[in-house]
Amino acid sequence: MKIGILTSGGDCPGLNAVIRGAVLKGVISHDAEFVGFRWGWRGVVEGDFMPIERHDVRGLSKQGGTILGSSRTNPFEGEGSGPENIQRMLDENGINAIIAIGGEGTLTAARRLTDAGLKIVGVPKTIDNDLAATDYSFGFDTAVEIATEAIDRLRTTAESHGRCMVVEVMGRHVGWIALHSGMAGGAHAILIPEHPTNIDQICEWVESVRDRGRAPLVVVAEGFHLDDMDEAHSHKGLDAFNRPRLGGIAERLAPMIEERTGIESRDTVLGHIQRGGAPSAYDRVLATRLGMASVDAVYDSAWGSMVTLRGTDIETVSIAEAVGSLNRVPESRYDEAKILFG
Ligand code: F6P
Numbered sequence: 001m002k003i004g005i006l007t008s009g010g011d012c013p014g015l016n017a018v019i020r021g022a023v024l025k026g027v028i029s030h031d032a033e034f035v036g037f038r039w040g041w042r043g044v045v046e047g048d049f050m051p052i053e054r055h056d057v058r059g060l061s062k063q064g065g066t067i068l069g070s071s072r073t074n075p076f077e078g079e080g081s082g083p084e085n086i087q088r089m090l091d092e093n094g095i096n097a098i099i100a101i102g103g104e105g106t107l108t109a110a111r112r113l114t115d116a117g118l119k120i121v122g123v124p125k126t127i128d129n130d131l132a133a134t135d136y137s138f139g140f141d142t143a144v145e146i147a148t149e150a151i152d153r154l155r156t157t158a159e160s161h162g163r164c165m166v167v168e169v170m171g172r173h174v175g176w177i178a179l180h181s182g183m184a185g186g187a188h189a190i191l192i193p194e195h196p197t198n199i200d201q202i203c204e205w206v207e208s209v210r211d212r213g214r215a216p217l218v219v220v221a222e223g224f225h226l227d228d229m230d231e232a233h234s235h236k237g238l239d240a241f242n243r244p245r246l247g248g249i250a251e252r253l254a255p256m257i258e259e260r261t262g263i264e265s266r267d268t269v270l271g272h273i274q275r276g277g278a279p280s281a282y283d284r285v286l287a288t289r290l291g292m293a294s295v296d297a298v299y300d301s302a303w304g305s306m307v308t309l310r311g312t313d314i315e316t317v318s319i320a321e322a323v324g325s326l327n328r329v330p331e332s333r334y335d336e337a338k339i340l341f342g
Contacts, residue, residue, distance in 0.1 A: 001026075002033040003298055004049060004095045007066040008040030008073070008102035012127045013279035014138030014287035017061040018101050019052065019068070021291025027054050030299055035095060040102070041109060042073035045080040047089045061284045064277045075109050083116035090118075097303075099294045101125050104323055107306060111319040114304035121297040122306035122319045123290050127275055129176040133322035134308040138287035143170065143274040144180045150270055151185030151217065158215035164206055164257055164265040168250035170274050171221030175329050177274070179337055182219035189341050191220040191253075194328050196227035202253070203260045205342040210263055218257070220249050289314050 005022060007015045019036070026032030034052040037043030060067065075081050080089070090096075100110045101123040110120045124131045129140040147169045158165040167187075169177045175192020182190035189205040191197060202218065209216040250267035258265040279287065286309060293307040293314045305316040 001030065001096045001298070002035065002094050003097050003099060003295070004035050004037055004044070004090070005052070005068065005099045006037040006040050006043060006101065007068050007070045007125070008100065008106040009070060009125065010072075010103070010127065011065050011070050011275055012125050012137075012139030013064045013142040013275065013277065014283040015066040015070075015101060015125065016057075016063045017138070017279060017284045017287035018123055018125075018291035018294070019066070020057040020060040021288035022099055022295050023052055023054060023057045023291075025292035026295040030295065032295065035093075036068040037098075039069040039071040040073055040106070041075040042071050043068070044086055044089070044098070045073065045075055045078065047080070047093070049093070049095075061288055062278050064279065072105065074105075075113065083113055083118055086113065087118060097121065097298045099123060099298065103131060107131075107319050108323045111304060111323060114319070119298075119301070119303045121294050121302060122322070123294050124306055124308060124322060127177070128171050128174055130172070130174040130326050130328075131322055132325045132327045133306065133317045134327075135311065136286065136309055138279065138283040138290065139275070140176065141282040141286075142277075142280045143177050144184065145280050146274050146277075147177055147181035147219075147270055148184040150268070150273075151181060151187065151219065154268060155185070155215070155217055158217060158266075161264065162210075162215055164210075164216040164218065164254070164261070164263045166218045166220060166250040166254045166257065166265060166267045168220050168222055168267065168269040170270070172223045173326055173328075175221040175224070175334075176327075178219050178221035178224075179329050179333065183337055183340070185217070185219070186340075187219040188214075188216045189218045190334075190337055191218065191224040191249075192329055192334065193221055193223035193225070195334050196225055198227050199253075199256055199260065203257060206257055206263060207261050208342040210261070216263065218253070220253060222249060224249055
């Protein structure tokens with residue numbers, strides 16, 4: 001069997017560990033052959049791929065990024081796209097199945113292609129931990145570690161100056177990175193998209209920290225918006241593709257806090273630092289296990305399925321279960337964290 005692997009969407013620490021896990025499992029247990037499509041679905045549409053041999057994955061589990069490259073190309077758009085063209089390219093090159101590693105967009109495309117008869121298995125990838133049907137996704141733990149370290153560092157400089165620090169972390173639709181790094185770093189307020197809050201409440205938390213002689217630390221997810229701000233105004237306008245520009249919320253909150261409380265405030269945006277570098281040990285193990293399981297799913301002909309983490313077990317679910325709904329921070333988890341605010 002010849003299996004093609006692709007990594008698509010925003011990158012995430014652990015992608016290379018999935019590739020290594022899949023290749024080692026496939027070669028050792030099934031005598032499989034592998035190719036890697038370059039730049040996500042773009043490589044599939046353009047028939048651009050390279051062989052991946054066992055020696056190519058040596059030492060790969062600790063390497064950040066993806067050796068295959070990634071993009072947000074849609075396999076239903078442009079020349080060479082669509083199920084018929086893709087199937088023809090696979091047949092011409094003797095590729096029997098695809099393992100698609102990606103998030104919501106990648107898996108939605110994989111599902112549509114599978115519905116049209118292509119043989120695809122999905123591996124969930126989201127640094128934000130926003131995909132339903134998996135308890136955790138690799139990359140998330142690494143991002144939380146990086147954000148927590150940043151919060152710890154910001155705390156000492158904040159305390160030295162008696163300032164309020166507002167730290168913006170990733171989280172387009174959900175606040176998992178903010179919640180976990182904020183709890184781990186002892187934040188005085190955690191602001192997430194699932195729970196819009198008003199500026200008066202935020203200032204109340206900040207002032208109560210100042211009144212105890214401490215420097216307030218606020219962690220905010222990039223997708224958060226104040227509850228008295230409509231969606232359009234919570235972002236910095238639209239980008240070149242007409243999408244709401246994300247981020248910039250910390251930059252807006254810090255002066256609002258300073259103006260209302262009189263506490264000197266600074267903002268820090270962690271940005272893509274959270275996606276770069278080596279994966280944590282937890283993410284390496286999770287990604288390796290998911291990669292190995294994806295090959296088993298291929299040999300089980302489980303087309304249209306996705307490998308997933310349930311508790312401590314790796315299972316398979318249908319991709320349909322994973323797409324179309326978000327893994328949001330539940331009310332109970334936010335209420336639990338809120339006890340520590342202020
Ligand atoms: O979806 C993952 C994510 O890292 C979001 O947290 C963030 O908003 C977005 O991707 C950034 O995308 P890009 O790398 O295309 O700027």
